[in-house]
Amino acid sequence: MKDYLSELNTQQRDAVVYTDGPQLVIAGAGSGKTRVLTYKIVHLLSQGYEPWRILALTFTNKAAKEMRERVEAVVGTDNASKIWMGTFHSIFSRILRTHADRIGYDRNFTIYDASDSKSLIKSIIREMDLDEKVYKPSVVISAISWAKNALISPERYAMNRDIMEADKRAQRTLIYDIYSRYVNRCKVAGAMDFDDLLYYTNILLHENTDVLHHYQGFFKYVLIDEYQDTNFAQHLIATKLCAESNKLCVVGDDAQSIYSFRGANIHNILTLKSTYPTLKTFKLEQNYRSTKNIIHAANSLIAKNKEQIPKHIFSENELGAKLEVTDTYSDYEEAVVVAGQISRMHMLKHDSFDDYAILYRTNNQSRRMEEALRNRNIPYRIWGGVAFYQRKEVKDAIAYFRLAINPNDDEALRRVINFPARGIGDTTMSKLTAAAMDAHVSIWEVISFPDRYPSGIGTAALRKLAEFKKLIEGFNQLNNESNAEQLASKIINDTRLMSLYMSDTTPENVSKRENIQELLSGVHDFVSDRFEQGNSDTGMASYLSDISLATDQDSNDMSAERVTLMTVHASKGLEFKNVFIVGVEEELFPSLMSCDTPQQIEEERRLLYVAITRAKEACLISYAKSRFKNGQTMPTRASRFLGDIDPGCLHLSSGTMINTTPSINPVGNYWAHNTNRQNYVYKTSDNGHKQHTNSAVAADGQTHIVSELSEGIRIRHGRFGTGTLVKIHSNEPEPSITVQFDLTGTKKLLLKFARFNILN
Numbered sequence: 001m002k003d004y005l006s007e008l009n010t011q012q013r014d015a016v017v018y019t020d021g022p023q024l025v026i027a028g029a030g031s032g033k034t035r036v037l038t039y040k041i042v043h044l045l046s047q048g049y050e051p052w053r054i055l056a057l058t059f060t061n062k063a064a065k066e067m068r069e070r071v072e073a074v075v076g077t078d079n080a081s082k083i084w085m086g087t088f089h090s091i092f093s094r095i096l097r098t099h100a101d102r103i104g105y106d107r108n109f110t111i112y113d114a115s116d117s118k119s120l121i122k123s124i125i126r127e128m129d130l131d132e133k134v135y136k137p138s139v140v141i142s143a144i145s146w147a148k149n150a151l152i153s154p155e156r157y158a159m160n161r162d163i164m165e166a167d168k169r170a171q172r173t174l175i176y177d178i179y180s181r182y183v184n185r186c187k188v189a190g191a192m193d194f195d196d197l198l199y200y201t202n203i204l205l206h207e208n209t210d211v212l213h214h215y216q217g218f219f220k221y222v223l224i225d226e227y228q229d230t231n232f233a234q235h236l237i238a239t240k241l242c243a244e245s246n247k248l249c250v251v252g253d254d255a256q257s258i259y260s261f262r263g264a265n266i267h268n269i270l271t272l273k274s275t276y277p278t279l280k281t282f283k284l285e286q287n288y289r290s291t292k293n294i295i296h297a298a299n300s301l302i303a304k305n306k307e308q309i310p311k312h313i314f315s316e317n318e319l320g321a322k323l324e325v326t327d328t329y330s331d332y333e334e335a336v337v338v339a340g341q342i343s344r345m346h347m348l349k350h351d352s353f354d355d356y357a358i359l360y361r362t363n364n365q366s367r368r369m370e371e372a373l374r375n376r377n378i379p380y381r382i383w384g385g386v387a388f389y390q391r392k393e394v395k396d397a398i399a400y401f402r403l404a405i406n407p408n409d410d411e412a413l414r415r416v417i418n419f420p421a422r423g424i425g426d427t428t429m430s431k432l433t434a435a436a437m438d439a440h441v442s443i444w445e446v447i448s449f450p451d452r453y454p455s456g457i458g459t460a461a462l463r464k465l466a467e468f469k470k471l472i473e474g475f476n477q478l479n480n481e482s483n484a485e486q487l488a489s490k491i492i493n494d495t496r497l498m499s500l501y502m503s504d505t506t507p508e509n510v511s512k513r514e515n516i517q518e519l520l521s522g523v524h525d526f527v528s529d530r531f532e533q534g535n536s537d538t539g540m541a542s543y544l545s546d547i548s549l550a551t552d553q554d555s556n557d558m559s560a561e562r563v564t565l566m567t568v569h570a571s572k573g574l575e576f577k578n579v580f581i582v583g584v585e586e587e588l589f590p591s592l593m594s595c596d597t598p599q600q601i602e603e604e605r606r607l608l609y610v611a612i613t614r615a616k617e618a619c620l621i622s623y624a625k626s627r628f629k630n631g632q633t634m635p636t637r638a639s640r641f642l643g644d645i646d647p648g649c650l651h652l653s654s655g656t657m658i659n660t661t662p663s664i665n666p667v668g669n670y671w672a673h674n675t676n677r678q679n680y681v682y683k684t685s686d687n688g689h690k691q692h693t694n695s696a697v698a699a700d701g702q703t704h705i706v707s708e709l710s711e712g713i714r715i716r717h718g719r720f721g722t723g724t725l726v727k728i729h730s731n732e733p734e735p736s737i738t739v740q741f742d743l744t745g746t747k748k749l750l751l752k753f754a755r756f757n758i759l760n
């Protein structure tokens, strides 16, 4: 075995060789916490611990895999494979399978994913004849998930006065009943959901002392990474398992606790001391990952949080470049600029695309980035998520788009004929399919001419089919007379595809809504692009062929080097040479959904801390000054968090593609330069019609009307650069302007779409 201890600094070595009792390693990002855990496993093996008596728990499969690889490199594959190393869920399902009979399950139980759980909950709500608007499935699921993670059974739930009072106030007194039925139905189906894997492990160990004693004696050492993000159920299992050996090593960073919305509890770290009076705490202070500038920026940011364990972290790496903060005029331009920066850096540094990551706060931000990268032929992968056009809600919407131009598209029809639910069940579908196959026609044909193609469908179902037919025919008709954007909004509106997810604010629903909104932004971009190119083909069919070409690339060879796109949440524990953090704006980062309490703001700040500390060499932050959301271009502002970072480690630049403005010097409230430029934005007037207003984005983010356009004024356009307005066409049905651009020639811009600023 090679001399692994020489690859650690003194503090790390102390933490690795300490094996006398429970220990906590609390340290900032990149200081080698995961490295300590990994080397500690190697150390334990070298001390004669048998590999199968070591339990190492991580949060993600990727972390488990990396740790295993590092251990393998030192002790060989054979030994490494015997270690109980994996995510909480994977290790616990292994234990549960071994003792399934003790909790009334078969060892071959299946694991339900989120959509399985949801459809089961829905059918229970329906069976109980409850109002889905009151008993919203996602709310019920959250309540059940919360209860399971707090280890509250349906019986205890019903007996808990506080919970029942709260349910009563929300007029959902029957959640306990749904919960109880759900648990029984899962049992009958031989299925467990993700929360069950933790819940039942606790029950197993709690109710079967022989099993508990077995594992307490079996595992001689328990090691846990990212302890700040454990929930109560995980914390309890971990502490139970090492009650006998007393050998527990947990590592964490309170400054990186970012999962409180899933029940993670930072106090698990703080209460360890009372659980283990002999707990020994270790601190690591040297960061090996990042340059001095990056560490300094991250430290200055997190120092603004009140709630934290004091820590010092320094880097002896080189000073490195300052963090580049780029502002752009629009979200569209932001993506183009970031793709340009990546391509330029890649060329200059001769590194691999694998060294690049783009991190964003919400999943829907990926679409623009994906498009900009594709336009530059930069390969990318979406990590821990699904490429934009593969997401369920996006595919549903596109299926309707496809039907609008071609109702004979059987696959699209199958996908949405009963989504949103309109009472067209599986039986009806099989009859339709059989009739269509017999007559060699599309399903649409059978629906359209029920007399010509008898299918044996009852009158009630036929009526529902007729309604569906009317809906699609309406879209069909509209397709002939309008552009893709008009049709798309009509479809989303009439099918209730978006309002479906409006009923509550669970993260899943919010993200679905944002994705549909983003899809509409994409259609809008398509129409405005075509217009600006002087191409009048703005119909849905062209849009669909555009995106089907775009999505084709998603199936590319996965082994090639690629830029990684992911949410900040998914990036925890990882590192990249070059990190781009995009959309660092108010109402996005911090998220509008997490702005209500100081605690939420602190969690958002920790999230940005996580993002910055992923970077080894270069960290580039960007924000746009206008963003297309909810169907209109809205003025946006730089995130308050930028003001928390020491200006000395930032370099501000303007991301305008034709860069004529010098970068702005940081003076005082240095991104105030963001605030006084004129932006051309749309406001929806009281009667719901869009009207254009020439407005400036003021420091308070309010839109103020300033003046009207006039010929001769100078403007700057998101894509075409600077130019002079030569003509206003206000008498046309869609008002537009002609602009003579300095570098890109004369263009006619439809005011409805154009994104530009007026230069003084």
Ligand SMILES: Nc1ncnc2c1ncn2[C@@H]1O[C@H](COP(=O)(O)OP(=O)(O)OP(=O)(O)O)[C@@H](O)[C@H]1O
Residues within 6 Å of the ligand: 007, 008, 009, 012, 027, 028, 029, 030, 031, 032, 033, 034, 035, 036, 253, 256, 287, 288, 289, 572, 573, 574, 575, 613
């Ligand atoms: N003593 C050391 N010598 C050389 N490199 C080191 C040393 N300690 C850590 N590193 C390297 O520094 C980087 C960060 O280490 P690691 O990922 O273990 O930090 P961490 O504290 O787990 O970070 P995070 O908080 O982001 O999870 C890794 O690339 C690791 O290999």
Ligand SMILES: [Mg+2]
Residues within 6 Å of the ligand: 033, 034, 035, 573
């Ligand atoms: Mg780590």
